[in-house]
Amino acid sequence: MxxxxxxxxxxxxxxxxxxxxxxxxxxxxxxxxxxxxxxxxxxxxxxxxxxxxxxxxxxxxxxxxxxxxxxxxxxxxxxxxxxxxxxxxxxxxxxxxxxxxxxxxxxxxxxxxxxxxxxxxxxxxxxxxxxxxxxxxxxxxxxxxxxxxxxxxxxxxxxxxxxxxxxxxxxxxxxxxxxxxxxxxxxxxxxxxxxxxxxxxxxxxxxxxxxxxxxxxxxxxxxxxxxxxxxxxxxxxxxxxxxxxxxxxxxxxxxxxxxxxxxxxxxxxxxxxxxxxxxxxxxxxxxxxxxxxxxxxxxxxxxxxxxxxxxxxxxENVPAGSKNGPLIMPKDSQADAGAGADAPGQEAQGSAMGVLGGLSPLAVAGIALGGVVVLGTVIGVLVAQKKRRSPPPPGGGIGFGGPGGGVGVPPQQQFGYYQQPGNPGAYPTAPPTQPPGQ
Structure with missing residues (x-):
C-alpha cells in the first residue's frame, strides 16, 4: 500500500x-x-x-x-x-x-x-x-x-x-x-x-x-x-x-x-x-x-x-501533557527539564519538591530530629517515589520497540540534503522530470 x-x-x-x-x-x-x-x-x-x-x-x-x-x-x-x-x-x-x-x-x-x-x-x-x-x-x-x-x-x-x-x-x-x-x-x-x-x-x-x-x-x-x-x-x-x-x-x-x-x-x-x-x-x-x-x-x-x-x-482532543512533551531536554535548559512527557513521574517529582520547599523551619527541624513522625513518613514516601520515578538522563534511557522497515538497505544517492559528512554544504540535485515540450 x-x-x-x-x-x-x-x-x-x-x-x-x-x-x-x-x-x-x-x-x-x-x-x-x-x-x-x-x-x-x-x-x-x-x-x-x-x-x-x-x-x-x-x-x-x-x-x-x-x-x-x-x-x-x-x-x-x-x-x-x-x-x-x-x-x-x-x-x-x-x-x-x-x-x-x-x-x-x-x-x-x-x-x-x-x-x-x-x-x-x-x-x-x-x-x-x-x-x-x-x-x-x-x-x-x-x-x-x-x-x-x-x-x-x-x-x-x-x-x-x-x-x-x-x-x-x-x-x-x-x-x-x-x-x-x-x-x-x-x-x-x-x-x-x-x-x-x-x-x-x-x-x-x-x-x-x-x-x-x-x-x-x-x-x-x-x-x-x-x-x-x-x-x-x-x-x-x-x-x-x-x-x-x-x-x-x-x-x-x-x-x-x-x-x-x-x-x-x-x-x-x-x-x-x-x-x-x-x-x-x-x-x-x-x-x-x-x-x-x-x-x-x-x-x-x-x-x-x-x-x-x-x-x-x-x-483531535489531545491533552496538553507536560511542558517538554516527548523531547529530551538539555541539562542546563531549566531546572525541571530532565525529560519529556514520556518520562514517568515528572509531575510527581515537581509536587514532591513543592512540598519540601513549603515546609517551615520548625517542621524541617522536627523531621531532622525525628520528632514529627507522621510528617517524616510522608516526606520519606515522597523522596522514595522521586527516586523510583526519576526521568532518564538526557540523551539516553528511552526504550523503543523493534526496528522498522529499511534495515540493511544500502544508501542510495542522497538528493537534497544540505550538509553531508565529508562534504559539508554540498548536495547533489536531480531536476524534475518535465513533460515533453515544457
Whole structure:
C-alpha cells in the first residue's frame, strides 16, 4: 500500500486535491502541483480549514531563500546572512536548498485559485531565512549564531535541514539551550547515510529529530535512525521550488524535516498557548506507523512515533501533557527539564519538591530530629517515589520497540540534503522530470 493510501485508510481521510480554499477543477493542470504526492496525502483542504500557519514565523537556517520566487513572494522576511559578508538572506540566487525547504513549509502557489506551482503545508506562515556560514573554518556545524538570531527575531519553529557527525561546540549547545528556554521548537533532519551513528543537531537534547519515509510507507534506506528519532515524514521524490531552476525534485530527510516544521507551525498557529514540547506532543500523539499500528508507547528507532498526520494533530482532543512533551531536554535548559512527557513521574517529582520547599523551619527541624513522625513518613514516601520515578538522563534511557522497515538497505544517492559528512554544504540535485515540450 502506498504512503498516500496508508494515511487515508488509517486516518479516515477522503481523497482531495491540493487547492487552497476556493472551488477549482478536480485535477490541477500543473504537473508540479500534481507531483506533490506528499501534500496530497495530508489532505490539505481539511488541514487548512483548521489552520494555515498564520501568525507563526518559521526560521529556515540553510543556504538562504529566494524570496522573489513566484510561489514564495510575500511570505519571506529579509532575514540575515552569516556568510558572504552579512546582509539579508531573502534574495538567494545560487544554492536552491533553502528555497526548497521554505517552499515546502510556506509556499502559496500561484495562478488562478493558487493551483499552480508549489504549495507548502503551512501556506500562511512567514519564513525567516538565515544563511549559514558553510566554511569549515571555526565551528564545524556553525549554527549557534543563526540559532540565536532566529530566536531573537520571533521564530517559534526553527527548521534545520542539515546534519553532520561533528560533536557540538559549547556555543552550539548553549544556543540550543537558549532556544529551549525561549520556548522555540527546534526541528532537524536525522541525516542521509542510512546509519545509526548520531548526526547533529538532530541527535542533540532539545531537538525534535526527523527521519524520512517513502511513498510506499517504508523508511528510506538512507534515513539515519536511532533512539533520538521522534517523527518521520515524506522524503522521497519531493517537488519543491528552486533558484537556478524554477523547480526541483529531491529525496532525503531535508524535505521530511520541512514538512514536520510546517506541521508544527500549523499547530502553533491554532494553539498559541501550547509550549514547544506540547506542540511536539500533539504531533507525536497523533502520528501513525505506516503499517497502521497505533498507540505505540515508546519511539521506534526507525519510525519514531510514526508519520505526522497534521489534520489529526489539529482536530483531535489531545491533552496538553507536560511542558517538554516527548523531547529530551538539555541539562542546563531549566531546572525541571530532565525529560519529556514520556518520562514517568515528572509531575510527581515537581509536587514532591513543592512540598519540601513549603515546609517551615520548625517542621524541617522536627523531621531532622525525628520528632514529627507522621510528617517524616510522608516526606520519606515522597523522596522514595522521586527516586523510583526519576526521568532518564538526557540523551539516553528511552526504550523503543523493534526496528522498522529499511534495515540493511544500502544508501542510495542522497538528493537534497544540505550538509553531508565529508562534504559539508554540498548536495547533489536531480531536476524534475518535465513533460515533453515544457
Amino acid at each position: 502506498s504512503f498516500t493510501r496508508t494515511l487515508r485508510a488509517v486516518g479516515g481521510l477522503a481523497a482531495a486535491g491540493a487547492l487552497l480554499f476556493a472551488a477549482a477543477p478536480s485535477a490541477s493542470a500543473d504537473y508540479i502541483r500534481d507531483g506533490q504526492w506528499a501534500l496530497d496525502a495530508f489532505n490539505p483542504q481539511k488541514v487548512w480549514k483548521e489552520s494555515t500557519g498564520k501568525n507563526v514565523t518559521v526560521a529556515v537556517i540553510d543556504s538562504g531563500v529566494n524570496g522573489e520566487h513566484v510561489d514564495l513572494k510575500g511570505n519571506v522576511l529579509p532575514g540575515k546572512s552569516f556568510a558572504d559578508g552579512g546582509g539579508t538572506a531573502g534574495h538567494e540566487t545560487g544554492d536552491d536548498h533553502g528555497t526548497a525547504m521554505a517552499a515546502l513549509i510556506a509556499g502559496h502557489g500561484h495562478g488562478p485559485h493558487r493551483a499552480d506551482g508549489i504549495m507548502g503545508l503551512a501556506p500562511d506562515a512567514k519564513i525567516l531565512p538565515i544563511k549559514r556560514n558553510e566554511s569549515m573554518g571555526g565551528d564545524a556545524n556553525n549554527f549557534d549564531g543563526p540559532l540565536r538570531y532566529a530566536v531573537d527575531h520571533g521564530a517559534k519553529v526553527i527548521n534545520m535541514s542539515f546534519a553532520g557527525p561533528y560533536a557540538l561546540t559549547e556555543n552550539e549547545k548553549s544556543a540550543i539551550s537558549y532556544a529551549v528556554k525561549k520556548d522555540v521548537l527546534l526541528v532537524a533532519g536525522s541525516g542521509n547515510e542510512g546509519t545509526s551513528k548520531p548526526s547533529y543537531p538532530a541527535a542533540a537534547p532539545g531537538v525534535l529529530a526527523v527521519g524520512a519515509v517513502a511513498e510506499d510507507g517504508k523508511v528510506l534506506g538512507e534515513s539515519n535512525y536511532g533512539p533520538h528519532i521522534r517523527l518521520i515524514a515524506p522524503g522521497e521524490k519531493i517537488y519543491s521550488a528552486g533558484t537556478s531552476m524554477k523547480y526541483r525534485q529531491a529525496t532525503g530527510t531535508s524535505d521530511s524535516t520541512a514538512y514536520v516544521s510546517a506541521a508544527a507551525a500549523l499547530v502553533r498557529s491554532k494553539f498559541p498557548d501550547l509550549t514547544a514540547g506540547q506542540v511536539a506532543n500533539r504531533l507525536t500523539k497523533t502520528a501513525i506507523t505506516p503499517d497502521g499500528k497505533t498507540g505505540i508507547s515508546s519511539p521506534d528507532p526507525k519510525y519514531g512515533y510514526g508519520v505526522i498526520r497534521p489534520y489529526r494533530a489539529l482536530s
